[in-house]
Amino acid sequence: MKTGKLYLIPVKLGLEGRISDIPQHTIDVAIELKSFFVEREKSARAALKEFGLKTSQSDIELFDIGKHGQQQGFDEQLMRCFSGEDLGLLSEAGAPAVADPGSRVVSEAQAMGVEVVPLVGPSSILMALMASGMNGQNFAFQGYVPIQKNERRSFLKRLQSFIERDDQTQILIETPYRVQNLLEELSSHLSPKIQVCLAMNLGLPNEKIEKRSAADWKGEKLREKKPLAVFVIGH
Amino acid sequence: MKTGKLYLIPVKLGLEGRISDIPQHTIDVAIELKSFFVEREKSARAALKEFGLKTSQSDIELFDIGKHGQQQGFDEQLMRCFSGEDLGLLSEAGAPAVADPGSRVVSEAQAMGVEVVPLVGPSSILMALMASGMNGQNFAFQGYVPIQKNERRSFLKRLQSFIERDDQTQILIETPYRVQNLLEELSSHLSPKIQVCLAMNLGLPNEKIEKRSAADWKGEKLREKKPLAVFVIGH
Numbered sequence: 178m179k180t181g182k183l184y185l186i187p188v189k190l191g192l193e194g195r196i197s198d199i200p201q202h203t204i205d206v207a208i209e210l211k212s213f214f215v216e217r218e219k220s221a222r223a224a225l226k227e228f229g230l231k232t233s234q235s236d237i238e239l240f241d242i243g244k245h246g247q248q249q250g251f252d253e254q255l256m257r258c259f260s261g262e263d264l265g266l267l268s269e270a271g272a273p274a275v276a277d278p279g280s281r282v283v284s285e286a287q288a289m290g291v292e293v294v295p296l297v298g299p300s301s302i303l304m305a306l307m308a309s310g311m312n313g314q315n316f317a318f319q320g321y322v323p324i325q326k327n328e329r330r331s332f333l334k335r336l337q338s339f340i341e342r343d344d345q346t347q348i349l350i351e352t353p354y355r356v357q358n359l360l361e362e363l364s365s366h367l368s369p370k371i372q373v374c375l376a377m378n379l380g381l382p383n384e385k386i387e388k389r390s391a392a393d394w395k396g397e398k399l400r401e402k403k404p405l406a407v408f409v410i411g412h
Numbered sequence: 413m414k415t416g417k418l419y420l421i422p423v424k425l426g427l428e429g430r431i432s433d434i435p436q437h438t439i440d441v442a443i444e445l446k447s448f449f450v451e452r453e454k455s456a457r458a459a460l461k462e463f464g465l466k467t468s469q470s471d472i473e474l475f476d477i478g479k480h481g482q483q484q485g486f487d488e489q490l491m492r493c494f495s496g497e498d499l500g501l502l503s504e505a506g507a508p509a510v511a512d513p514g515s516r517v518v519s520e521a522q523a524m525g526v527e528v529v530p531l532v533g534p535s536s537i538l539m540a541l542m543a544s545g546m547n548g549q550n551f552a553f554q555g556y557v558p559i560q561k562n563e564r565r566s567f568l569k570r571l572q573s574f575i576e577r578d579d580q581t582q583i584l585i586e587t588p589y590r591v592q593n594l595l596e597e598l599s600s601h602l603s604p605k606i607q608v609c610l611a612m613n614l615g616l617p618n619e620k621i622e623k624r625s626a627a628d629w630k631g632e633k634l635r636e637k638k639p640l641a642v643f644v645i646g647h
Contacts (some may be wrong), residue, residue, distance in 0.1 A: 283543065314553075
């Protein structure tokens with residue numbers, strides 16, 4: 178009997194994204210599966226429905242890997258691969274195991290000897306980097322900015338040193354309601370000439386990408402108050 | 413008249429890749445275009461042919477942005493956007509402006525006020541990261557390893573310090589004929605417990621992903637002598 182595999186399945190970047198941004202091969206693989214590791218059940222079901230899953234929603238099994246639960250690991254579910262079942266891993270948006278808790282499932286699978294297959298699809302981090310026009314030969318994704326005010330400031334200063342010392346492009350994400358706030362902090366704490374590219378709602382109907390120097394962002398009020406945002410900063 | 417845009421168009425990761433890894437929306441946009449910035453004319457023509465370009469090959473225009481030429485910039489070609497023409501930017505493999513010279517075209521476009529639109533498609537860097545099971549909340553792409561022996565060693569030691577200090581996953585690429593060599597260096601210069609994931613020929617029929625500790629890679633001889641390879645190292 179063939180051992181099952183763990184397929185890593187990217188999904189749209191938001192509800193209003195285009196299904197035609199998901200490659201046919203990714204859909205072809207996903208619709209054959211019956212069991213999925215997911216971050217949120219509701220959005221996973223919506224994504225799978227749009228893919229055109231062959232199994233009815235009542236017969237699929239979803240394993241919640243949400244941020245707060247599951248300290249005990251996923252070996253029980255992953256064991257199914259040794260009975261020949263293929264499993265899927267979905268992100269809430271974009272590519273699984275990048276900027277989400279999915280990497281734990283992948284590393285457990287590998288530790289058990291389960292083969293992992295990454296599939297193609299949208300990633301707002303990659304798309305923001307492409308669209309920034311900044312150094313794509315050396316870049317770092319730094320995740321979310323810390324919440325505490327003093328920590329934020331020293332975090333941003335540290336990123337600036339990577340840009341200045343290594344010409345390493347820095348990528349950040351921020352929760353929608355703090356985007357305006359982060360933009361103000363970037364414009365006041367970074368050197369005036371550092372470039373800041375703000376990629377908003379990528380892959381969605383209201384996609385907007387804007388790039389200016391830190392100095393030129395000063396005083397800017399975003400029209401959209403809570404965009405999905407990726408910040409790319411560099412030269 | 414509407415101003416034209418610059419579309420960033422990912423392509424397959426190799427000749428033998430699946431066209432079904434390219435999303436329909438990406439193809440729909442690309443086949444309408446007539447002029448493209450490309451890294452290598454031959455591979456660009458093959459990619460566009462497979463997309464099913466609407467314009468005949470003899471009527472399309474390709475602008476070479478290859479590694480060695482073009483110090484003079486791309487403003488002349490980009491000016492066409494102000495006559496209403498949309499332009500494309502293709503990579504040789506994967507996503508343009510990531511680990512290739514395309515970012516110069518993007519940044520010039522932005523400086524001129526041309527809107528840039530990133531499209532969805534394969535990226536071996538992102539797929540290798542997904543498949544590594546390592547920290548996807550903090551990662552850096554470090555490009556190619558330096559060629560000089562001493563520089564290589566201190567470069568690898570430096571990457572190890574980012575892993576140990578910040579739990580920052582490190583991503584590297586290496587030219588195919590030096591992959592075996594780099595694997596040996598990683599296994600002897602890194603701390604024995606550091607994990608090394610070698611993702612070979614991603615998206616191609618002979619895709620192979622293998623992850624072991626630096627110590628466990630020792631003495632390994634790769635079956636394939638010149639794979640397309642992405643290395644991911646971390647915890």
